[in-house]
Amino acid sequence: MKMIIAIVQDQDTNRLIKSLTDHKFRVTKLATSGGFLKSGNTTIMIGTDEVRVQKALQIIKDSSQSREQLVAPVSPMGGNADSYVPYPVEVEVGGATVFVLPVDEFHQF
Amino acid sequence: MKMIIAIVQDQDTNRLIKSLTDHKFRVTKLATSGGFLKSGNTTIMIGTDEVRVQKALQIIKDSSQSREQLVAPVSPMGGNADSYVPYPVEVEVGGATVFVLPVDEFHQF
Amino acid sequence: MKMIIAIVQDQDTNRLIKSLTDHKFRVTKLATSGGFLKSGNTTIMIGTDEVRVQKALQIIKDSSQSREQLVAPVSPMGGNADSYVPYPVEVEVGGATVFVLPVDEFHQF
Numbered sequence: 001m002k003m004i005i006a007i008v009q010d011q012d013t014n015r016l017i018k019s020l021t022d023h024k025f026r027v028t029k030l031a032t033s034g035g036f037l038k039s040g041n042t043t044i045m046i047g048t049d050e051v052r053v054q055k056a057l058q059i060i061k062d063s064s065q066s067r068e069q070l071v072a073p074v075s076p077m078g079g080n081a082d083s084y085v086p087y088p089v090e091v092e093v094g095g096a097t098v099f100v101l102p103v104d105e106f107h108q109f
Numbered sequence: 110m111k112m113i114i115a116i117v118q119d120q121d122t123n124r125l126i127k128s129l130t131d132h133k134f135r136v137t138k139l140a141t142s143g144g145f146l147k148s149g150n151t152t153i154m155i156g157t158d159e160v161r162v163q164k165a166l167q168i169i170k171d172s173s174q175s176r177e178q179l180v181a182p183v184s185p186m187g188g189n190a191d192s193y194v195p196y197p198v199e200v201e202v203g204g205a206t207v208f209v210l211p212v213d214e215f216h217q218f
Numbered sequence: 219m220k221m222i223i224a225i226v227q228d229q230d231t232n233r234l235i236k237s238l239t240d241h242k243f244r245v246t247k248l249a250t251s252g253g254f255l256k257s258g259n260t261t262i263m264i265g266t267d268e269v270r271v272q273k274a275l276q277i278i279k280d281s282s283q284s285r286e287q288l289v290a291p292v293s294p295m296g297g298n299a300d301s302y303v304p305y306p307v308e309v310e311v312g313g314a315t316v317f318v319l320p321v322d323e324f325h326q327f
């Protein structure tokens with residue numbers, strides 16, 4: 001048994017949890033914030049047999065991997081027109097930080 | 110030292126925490142949701158000496174074990190009378206998923 | 219790689235997280251309550267290389283260590299004047315409970 005702790009962006013959380021549960025992983029979502037990635041993170045815990053750890057990691061990678069996204073420009077409020085960029089820009093979104101922890105005992109009551 | 114992580118149903122949480130603290134266990138409650146059990150779960154962390162792990166597990170089992178409960182029927186809203194069952198039914202409630210994790214160092218400052 | 223889990227008082231959390239991030243530690247804050255210390259606790263997770271564990275522990279100790287604080291007396295509401303103390307009193311604040319957990323695998327996607 002292993003416990004996987006993954007910190008992912010809020011926007012990736014629902015898709016990730018759906019994909020994990022579709023593949024019969026059991027997931028618990030912890031409310032979290034800040035730090036490991038940019039703001040708006042969620043921490044999820046997955047308890048799984050050792051033989052399925054690599055599959056879980058693959059799903060996390062597929063659902064949350066850091067990637068570029070085109071973002072439409074927001075027109076500036078007030079006098080900040082100097083830094084205004086009038087076309088979509090690529091920003092990096094997503095990303096996951098993942099720990100696999102050893103488990104001494106696992107019980108279901 | 111071990112860290113016990115238990116995911117239990119919200120309805121069992123207060124009784125469980127009271128029983129653990131009555132037995133001098135130190136408990137931290139994490140806000141959680143979904144996944145390991147049906148909706149409405151709470152995750153609790155317990156830090157304890159190795160010799161008391163089995164006692165903690167026994168308390169978790171006694172407070173949260175899966176069991177049947179009689180539920181009074183809810184009368185159907187709208188036209189779903191076909192599936193209406195006019196007598197109490199047994200439903201399964203409770204249940205706990207528990208991980209015991211090894212701890213390398215423990216400090217109190 | 220190690221995972222440090224620290225339970226600290228709410229009032230110490232912001233200063234602690236600032237100090238940890240100033241020192242390039244990556245911190246995730248989990249919403250928590252009660253138990254290990256008096257009410258109003260926060261649990262934080264820190265993932266770090268083994269060689270920096272002692273530095274993280276030092277920062278946690280410096281930011282959250284249990285200490286005495288002078289508190290101005292609150293004048294009693296209603297008839298409880300017998301127990302009213304008309305000068306500042308020392309109360310114990312702060313304190314941290316810290317676990318260092320082994321990590322089998324660490325990934326960033």
Ligand code: NI
Pocket residue numbers: 023
């Ligand atoms: Ni698949």
Ligand code: NI
Pocket residue numbers: 132
């Ligand atoms: Ni007892």
Ligand code: NI
Pocket residue numbers: 241
């Ligand atoms: Ni410094």
